[in-house]
Amino acid sequence: MAKEKKSALKENKGVSISEITDPSTIKVLKKKRRSEINTEALVTSILNKDITALSRAITLVESKNPKHLEKANTIIKACLPYANKSIRIGITGVPGVGKSTFIETFGKHLTSKGKRIAVLAIDPSSSLTKGSILGDKTRMDDLVKDDNAFIRPSASGDSLGGVARKTREAIILCEAAGFDVIIIETVGVGQSETTVHSMVDFFLLLKLAGAGDELQGIKRGIIEMADAIAINKADGDNLKHAKLAKVEFNRALHLYPEKSSDWQPKVTICSALKNEGIDAIWELILDYIAITSKNNHFNAKRNEQNKFWLIQTIEEQLKSTFFNRPEVKTALENQLQLIKDNKTTPFAAADYLLSLEI
Numbered sequence: 001m002a003k004e005k006k007s008a009l010k011e012n013k014g015v016s017i018s019e020i021t022d023p024s025t026i027k028v029l030k031k032k033r034r035s036e037i038n039t040e041a042l043v044t045s046i047l048n049k050d051i052t053a054l055s056r057a058i059t060l061v062e063s064k065n066p067k068h069l070e071k072a073n074t075i076i077k078a079c080l081p082y083a084n085k086s087i088r089i090g091i092t093g094v095p096g097v098g099k100s101t102f103i104e105t106f107g108k109h110l111t112s113k114g115k116r117i118a119v120l121a122i123d124p125s126s127s128l129t130k131g132s133i134l135g136d137k138t139r140m141d142d143l144v145k146d147d148n149a150f151i152r153p154s155a156s157g158d159s160l161g162g163v164a165r166k167t168r169e170a171i172i173l174c175e176a177a178g179f180d181v182i183i184i185e186t187v188g189v190g191q192s193e194t195t196v197h198s199m200v201d202f203f204l205l206l207k208l209a210g211a212g213d214e215l216q217g218i219k220r221g222i223i224e225m226a227d228a229i230a231i232n233k234a235d236g237d238n239l240k241h242a243k244l245a246k247v248e249f250n251r252a253l254h255l256y257p258e259k260s261s262d263w264q265p266k267v268t269i270c271s272a273l274k275n276e277g278i279d280a281i282w283e284l285i286l287d288y289i290a291i292t293s294k295n296n297h298f299n300a301k302r303n304e305q306n307k308f309w310l311i312q313t314i315e316e317q318l319k320s321t322f323f324n325r326p327e328v329k330t331a332l333e334n335q336l337q338l339i340k341d342n343k344t345t346p347f348a349a350a351d352y353l354l355s356l357e358i
């Protein structure tokens, strides 16, 4: 390479002089620009069924950053008038029962009928398992690729209450983005079934046929919550067991008092793997919607659910505000000691603590 001659006439390459040259300041500015989210544009995109926008909005809902939450609230408010138009289905069952396989087959069935479906998950343990959906997304291979399906792993690392709130808000966003069917999956850790039940229109319990003691090992209350029980893996040698299990579950269901919805919970058998009995489950859900829409139970249930979440949220916030007050923390310790020393009772101590002025 020819050496450049030093000359007084040589002109150096120009540098544009910007007012801010400090690299760290530039970094901050760039970051800020990136995080400036135009909520109005995002809402418009969501209403135009833009999946990327939907994902971004859900990320905002899940964020712990107060600024993001503020934006999330604005977006949700704007989306609310367009929400409420889907069928919300909760799906639960023990690990290995075939939830992911079922959602894949069921989801494909729905998209083949021109429906758009969104799949969300509630899994309070997801920080460990990386989310029930994400963990076995491979089982939803086809659905993941389907343009009419949207799959979102559960929000992680939070309390069940926190996850529930985020999921409720994600439902609203998905509905605004025009999804007709929203599936909420849960593995049923702790109270998560009750949580899912309180945010869906239809609750489906997936079961396996066992050795005749079908009702053993089922959590109390689960059967009561179910609008349908589907005995999965009803294929091959398992088919006859599944049919027997169906009889037994039917008998058990009749022991429960009739529901206010006029809906008698149904028991059905299916094979998620072989795609058998899946269409029947969809028909059954449509029946349910028809009946409960007619007798207005559908709307009444949603109103009940809204009331439940309102009260629940207030309770949680009051509780955390109370317990996080420094003077309460100190007084609580003192009262605990007094209880230990037999100088007061838990009830008297509670009265005292609750009467503390800020």
Ligand SMILES: Nc1nc2c(ncn2[C@@H]2O[C@H](COP(=O)(O)OP(=O)(O)O)[C@@H](O)[C@H]2O)c(=O)[nH]1
Binding pocket: 093, 094, 095, 096, 097, 098, 099, 100, 101, 102, 136, 139, 232, 233, 234, 235, 270, 271, 272, 273, 274
């Ligand atoms: N034979 C049979 N196997 C199934 C069926 N559904 C799921 N499986 C298998 O059961 C295993 C667990 O399924 P998966 O969908 O991951 O269950 P999940 O843990 O409830 O999500 C996998 O090996 C599936 O291939 C079915 O209908 N019939």
Ligand SMILES: [Mg+2]
Binding pocket: 099, 100, 101, 132, 133, 136
């Ligand atoms: Mg799974």
